[in-house]
Amino acid sequence: MNFALILFLATVLTGTAWLLDKLIFAPRRRAARVEQMPLWLEYTAGLFPVICIVFLLRSFLFEPFKIPSGSMIPSLMIGDFILVNKYTYGIRLPVLNTKVLDINEPQRGDVVVFRYPKDESVDYIKRVIGLPGDVISYQNKRLSINGQAMSYEEQPDFLDPEHMGYAKHYREAFPKDFGGYQYRILNHPERSSLIFNPDRFPYSENCQYSSAGVTCTVPAGHYFVMGDNRDNSADSRFWGFVPEKNLVGRAFFVWMNLGDLKRIGRFE
Template identity: 75%
Template sequence: MNFALILLILSVVTGIAWIADKLVFAPQRKAAGIDRMPLWLEYTASFFPVIFAVFFLRSFLFEPFKIPSGSMIPTLMIGDFILVNKFTYGVRLPVINKKVIEMNSPERGDVAVFRFPKDESVDYIKRVIGLPGDVISYQGKRLTINGQEFQSEAKPDYLDPEGMTYAKFFKETFPKEFGGHSYNVLNHPERPPGIFVQDRFPYAENCTYTMTGVTCTVPKGHYFVMGDNRDNSADSRFWGFVPENNLVGKAFFVWMNLGDLKRIGRFE
């Protein structure tokens, strides 16, 4: 469902009714001594300010999303409702998604929402690992960027709530020259390190697959993303790169989780 398109249509319809009421119907009622607005105007013109405000906020400022899977555990949990900054990667026109104002580009370590390249009606959320031109290698469950290995600090084992199995818990850090951003990741030692891809994707020739992992050179205008729950995430290792035009925004805040109110305000 294209909710942005629905809001746009509702904004246009109720906006026309609102303008018509201000310019035509309200003066006629005043001249006739009628105070009450007709029912059809009450359910159109009266709702225009609210619908337009929601449309504007959701299209240009902040949009709520619900986390449907465990691919970003332990950073984001299933059931988290998050807010996404829609303008941090540039202002785009709603529905057609055309960028009209350039702003910031994604940075390594950002948690980004984007339209899934294989089905753009579906929104995905992953962590940005590689920028255009970066060489990202994930071999033996160890991550490197342009030949430099990420720092990895072991923590106590973590009970992955999605599979109810214990996973190795690490604090992973980009090399300093690549931002030094830190975040938590999970690895399941019983899962094999090899990555098997059945369908080819755009720029698949930029990736080399082995029995121990994958190495990819990120093409211009694209990004390499991964889930923090490394062995429970379908990401760039499997379906390829995220085009810049598919970016929706940067996730930054958990505003609700009905199953765990302590999650509110967290984003680790």
């Protein structure tokens, strides 16, 4: 379901009714000394201001999303409701998704929502690992960028609630040359490093697969993304790069989790 399109059409419909009421129907009611607005106008013109505000906020400022899977554990948990900043990476026209104003570019470590390249009606959330031109190597469950290895600080084992088992828990950090940003990841030692059955995707020739993992050169205008729950995430290792045009925004805040209210306000 294209909710953005539905909201746009609702805004147009109710806005048209609101305008007709202001120009035609309201003057007629005043002339006839009728105060009550017809029911059909109450549910169209009367709702226009609210629908218009929601449409503008959702299209240009912030959009809510719910985390449906465990691919971003431990940073984001299943059931987290998050807010996504829609203008961080530029202003886009709603529905058309055409960028009209550049503001910022994604940075390594950003958690981004994007339209899944294989089915753009579906939104995914992952962490940006590689920028255009980067050489990303994920070998034996260790990551390097342009030949520089990430650093790993071991943490207490983490109970992965999606798979009801403990996973190895690390604080992964980019090299200082790449900002030094840190975040937490999970690895399941019993899982193989082999990437099983990767898809054929645009620029798949930029990736070389082996029993130890994968090495990819990120093409211009694209990004390499991964989930923090490394052995339970379908990401760029499997289905390829994220085009810049598919970016929706940067996730930055957990505003609700009905199963764990302590999650509110947390975001790593």
